[in-house]
Amino acid sequence: MRFTKAFLLTGLACLTADAAAHSDILLRADGGQVVVGAAEDLSGEEGGPFYHLDEKVFEGVFLNPTMPTPPFGYDFERTEPGFFSAPGLPEGEDLPANADIALSLSSFSIGAANDLAYYWDGTGEVDFQPLSATQPGVSFAFGPASFASTDATGAVDDHPLFGLTGGAADGVYLVSPVVSVAGLADSDPFYMVWLANSVLVDDETAEQLEGALEAYEEGGPEPIVGGVNFAFFEEAVEYVGAIPEPSTALLAMLAASLGGVMRRR
Known part of the structure; x- marks a missing residue:
């Protein structure tokens, strides 16, 4: 049973695992539907690859x-993470052969707000607000x-280009994409937490930060790169990790609605 793409973030217990830092997004099938997960250490440098x-x-x-004219015209851009699948993996089922893969954004709610994307400037406590209100355009x-x-x-094994347009500010961006694969039902929405900061001007600096963030997650020093302390990004990731999966939130809403109907009867 598939649910609609719009969903509500509630205070239910978290059913998601920790965020998959520095991994590609694993695409598999399960019962005729696309399912997503993490494909980590595909190079095998740390004993991988790992799939879950x-x-x-x-x-x-x-x-x-x-550069004076960015190659793709975005304020911020990156082709990481990518999407990966291969036949015979230990998790899930193989994808169909010669099937087109597409990505779309799903709208979702935080409190009374509903939007396709949310933004937090990284100051104070984590406070995601609709992007359309905080940065119109x-x-x-x-x-x-x-x-x-x-x-x-x-x-x-492909890497689409992600970006921000319209004069985007430094900060943290939150979206909930859905993956479509021809011949399968669309995936459930999942979360992507994006960091944008003007000091991150090349892959070398971004990879330095990713390493610092990974060390920080494991109890290391604060991730300071280019004079900026990016510990706030991990706070944002932990916040999103405490959000229940979309299907869980919707099931709770449906149960509450049905319960109200039964009580009225």
Whole structure:
């Protein structure tokens, strides 16, 4: 049973795992539906690769193009994380062969607000507000919408371009995408938490920060790069990690609604 893309964030207990930092997004099938998870250490440098389907929160670090004319025209942009699948993996089922893959954004609610994207400037306590209200004219973008196809074995390894347009400010951005694969029902929405900061001007600096964030998650020093302490980004990720999965929130809403009907009867 599939639910609508719009969903409500409630105070229910968290059912998601910790955010999958620095991983690609694993695409698999399960019962005729696309399912997402984490594909980590694909290079095998740390004993991987590792695959698991219990991740529903993913981190992204944008770059701030510094050249006079950015190659893709975004205020911030990055092709990480990517999407990965291969036949015969231990998690889930293989994707169909020669199937188009597309990405779309789902609207979701935080409190009384509903939007396709949310923004927090990184100061004080985590406080995501609708992007359309905090930065009118700024958009979270990706392209192309249909960004890849599986090969004859059902494998894919592709990196769409993510970006922010319209004069985006430094801070943390939250979106909830849905993946479509031809021949399967769409995935449930998942979360992507994105960091945008003007000091992150190239891949080397972004990778330095990603390493610092990973060390910080494991109890290391605060992640200071380019003179900026990015500990607030991990606070944002932890906040999103405490949000229940969309289907869980909707089930609770449906149960509450049905309970009210039964009581009235």
